[in-house]
Amino acid sequence: MVSLLSRVPTPTPPSTVSDHEIPDEDDGNLTDLLGETRVLLSGVQTMTAFLILLPFNGGFSEVDGDWRPVYIITFVCALLSMVLFTAPAAHHRIHHPVLDRRGFKMLSTRYMIAGMVPLTIATFMVTQLVFSVIIPIAALAWVSAGALAVLLLTMWWFIPLRRKRTTRKT
Structure with missing residues (x-):
């Protein structure tokens, strides 16, 4: 019977560690950051692809002139978030x-948080664009998009910031 301890790898002595293999007790954070980036990036790439294709759709020419600036701001926000998420x-x-x-x-975390700002804006605005086409009553479209905005702000910003503040106090 092989004991579990015999399977544990022995640590490499510091003198034999190369520059690109610098041990870091905090490497789990880097793995977490990578996983978070994968989730966020796939979502923002999908949204950006949708926004890239939208003007080439035949119905886009029927979009009211008031909505074109909304589209442009949404597209720029999606691109900006994609740039910030891929920067690390x-x-x-x-x-x-x-x-x-x-x-x-630390720099990568800053890029990720900065990327969340335009992603939040783009998600709200693309929802508003879609709802304005699907829901014929403008006020209902705004209320629906507003409900999503409240959900985004709560789930992506308020709860994490409150938990961070609470964790620091303890």
Whole structure:
């Protein structure tokens, strides 16, 4: 019978660790960041693809002139969030190996949070665009999109910020 301890790898002595294999007790955060980026990026890429195709759709020419600026702002917000979400990968690839992993994680976290702002705006605005086409009553379309905005702000911003503040106090 093989014991569980015999399967545990022995740590590499510090003298044999290469520059690109710098151990970091906080590597779990980097893995979390990567997973979060994958989730957010797939969503923003889907939204951006939808927005890229929209003007080439035959019905887009019928879109009221008042809605075109809304479309442009939505598209720019989606692109901006995509740029911010992909920036850590570009930094990592260009600056490989990353020797300051803690600094890289802090910068990447800032990019992710910054990317959430235009993503929140784009998600609300694309919802408003879609609802304005589907729901014939303008007020109902605005109320529906507003309900989503409240949900987004609550789930993406207020609850996490409140939990962060509560966690720091304890």
